[in-house]
Amino acid sequence: MTELVYLSDTYLFEIDAKVSSVENTENGIAVILDKTIFYPQGGGQPYDLGEIVSGTNSFIVESVRLDEKGTVWHFGRFINEELSEGDTVSLCINKARRVLNSRLHSAGHLIDCAISELKINSLIPMKGFHFSEGPYVEYDGVVENTNDLISILEDKVNILVNLNLPVEINTSCCNVDKININAPAGKTPRFVNFLGFKPCGCGGTHVNYSSEIGKIIIRKIKSKKGRTKISYSIL
Ligand SMILES: [Zn+2]
Incomplete structure (x- = not known):
């Protein structure tokens, strides 16, 4: 180990x-x-x-x-x-690669926060792809008017970037049942959240404050066959 x-x-x-x-x-x-x-x-x-x-x-x-x-x-x-x-x-x-990967990963989590701020309850987070080539977050559920949502979501997520929200990381297992996440066998559960938002089970590396992500661009929202994919990039 x-x-x-x-x-x-x-x-x-x-x-x-x-x-x-x-x-x-x-x-x-x-x-x-x-x-x-x-x-x-x-x-x-x-x-x-x-x-x-x-x-x-x-x-x-x-x-x-x-x-x-x-x-x-x-x-x-x-x-x-x-x-x-x-x-x-x-x-x-490689410092530049680590920092970029962490910013992209945190950006994916912050898009989730913006979705919950916008009360788009039809979208349930499923997975994130935080690679520098074509990052996206994917949800169970669909939304209407995806073209309108692009700018609404981009505005909201960048407000959260500018609020400089701290990232909180919690490895205590006492909240597991409460937030309904199963940790892998033998592993200490680890939860990551931006201050004031719901924790998410995650073993990745993150920025310390949302402003470190920089500006987030929502590139595309595709909503069909019961799923919604939000593609993004960072400046
Ligand atoms: Zn994560």
Whole structure:
């Protein structure tokens, strides 16, 4: 099991860790550490890229996955010598990618907040895709007049951006029943919300305040066959 340090600080781009093992897998070489700041792909957010360094030896991280036991697998390739079990290493993630992914992920959550502020009760949040290529949030349910809604929603969500709402993160499990979310087996439930809005079960990285997202553009709203997809981007 790997300590998931990225859960407690989005803006921690470098830390030291210890190599637990180096594995040869069918997906390539993987480095396992006692703790990590590398976000593993999941929850609609892409993995971090970066480097794991010990002296002149380094491991270029090309993809990151979290398994069902809570272990993070850093896949990639070695430069110079390989790392060994017990080595103390420095982890460095690509800062621009982490910040962009966090802003996009938080933007998806803030669109949910705007939908609830607008009292569009026909839309039930289903999933989010927060990749920089074509991000969207998807809902169960349909809405009428999607063209009108684009500017109404864009205005509302940017009011929430400008209010500079703090993001609250709660890992206590006492609220699980109350807000009706099932956490994955063996995992501590983690809830994320903008101040004053409903928490949402989420293991992603987020900005600390809504203004860090920047302006949100609602690009398209498609509502058909019982589902509504809201595509967005950020400036
Ligand atoms: Zn999320």
